[in-house]
Amino acid sequence: MEQPLTPAEFTAALRGLRHRYWDRHPFHVRVHAGEASPEDIRRWVANRWYYQRCLAQKNAAIIANCPDPEIRRRWLERISFHDGHSGGEGGLGDWLALGAAVGLDETELLDERHVLRGTRFAVDGYLTFCRTRPWWESAAAALTELFSPEHMSDRIHAWREHYDWIKPDGMAYFEKRIPQVREDASYTLGLVVRHCVTREQQETAIAALAFKCDVLGAMLDAIDYAGQR
C-alpha cells in the first residue's frame, strides 16, 4: 500500500472535490441567475424536503455505527438541529416555513407528491450508505459542509435579488444553517483527518465525499429533467 497522505495533502484532496459540489450544476446556475420559474423553485423546495427529512436519520445511523462515546455525544447535536425539540421547530420546521414562503402548503410537502423518483433513489442511497458503512466514511460524506456556506450565502442574495415573490422570512433555514455548518465542517474535517491514517482509509474517505456530491447532483439532475418534460 502507498504511503499515507500528510494531513495537509489529505485535506487538500478533500477540498479538491469542490468542483463536484452541486452549486455548479446547470439547474443551480439558472436559479441563481434569476432564470427559474416559480414552478422550478417549488419543485426544488419540495424535492429537497425529501433530503431534509433524511438528515436526522442519517445522523442517527452514523451514531449507531460509532463505538466512541465522545464522538457520539458531539454528533447527537446534529439530530436536534434538524428535528428541533418539538413539531414545527428545527431544520424541518424551517424548511416547512420555506415551503410556505414559496407557495407550497404543508400537506404538499408532507405527502411528498412532488418528490421525483430520481430524488428518492439518491436520498435513499445516501441513507443506505450511512447505515451500512463505517461511521468515519459517513462523516467524510458529510464534508460537503466544506462547500455549502458560500453556496447558501449566494442563494440568499440571489433569491432576494431575483425572486421578490418569495417571502423573505422563508430564508430562516439558510440563515441559521450557515454559522452552524461552518462549525460542523471544521469539527468533521478534524475528525476525519485524525481518524483516517492509512492511505486506504484516506482514499475511502475521498470516495465517500465524491459519492455524496453525486447524491446531491443526482437530485438536481432529476429536478432539472422534470422541468424539461
Next chain:
Amino acid sequence: MEQPLTPAEFTAALRGLRHRYWDRHPFHVRVHAGEASPEDIRRWVANRWYYQRCLAQKNAAIIANCPDPEIRRRWLERISFHDGHSGGEGGLGDWLALGAAVGLDETELLDERHVLRGTRFAVDGYLTFCRTRPWWESAAAALTELFSPEHMSDRIHAWREHYDWIKPDGMAYFEKRIPQVREDASYTLGLVVRHCVTREQQETAIAALAFKCDVLGAMLDAIDYAGQR
C-alpha cells in the same frame, strides 16, 4: 383491514401497472421511432449493463431471504441464466456481445465509465430493496416480466428497421430472453398470487411492482437527461 382481492382482481391490479412500464418512456419511444443517435444507443447499452450485472445478485438476495427450498430451487435457475456457466456466457456474455455490436468495447462496459449517477442510485436501490424486503415482495417487483416480452420483441424489430449500423448478432440477449421471461413471468405471477393472501400483502406486492417500474424509469430519466446536456 379490507377484504383480500380475489386472485383475478389481484392479477388485474398487478397487470394494471402496465402504464408505468418503461416502454412508454420518451427515451424508448424515440429509440423505437428511429430517432436515436449512435451515442444514445451506446449510452443506453452501457448504462443498462450496470442493471444487467446486478440481476444475478438480486436473484441471490431473493433466495437468501426465502425459507422455502422448493422456491429457492426454482429461483436458482435465474442466477445461471444471467451468469452462465463460465465467463462470456449467459446474459452477461450476451450483453457484452450487444455492446460489441453497437461499438462499445468490453473495457468500456466493464469499467463502468459511462454509467450515470442516476442509473447507479436506481439500480443500487433495487438491490437494497431485494436484500432487505421479504422474498415475495422482491418476487412481485420482478413482475415487470409481465410487460417485457412484447417490449423486447418491438425492440428487435425497431432496431433492425432503423439502425442498420448495429450488427444483428448483438440481439442474442433479447432473442434468448423473450421465451425465458414468458415462462418466468407465469411462474412468478402464480407464486405471488398464491402467497399474498391478505389485502395488506397484496397492496405491498402492488407497491413493489410500482417501485420496480420506478427503478427502470429512473434509469431512462438519467439516460435521457444526459443526452440533453
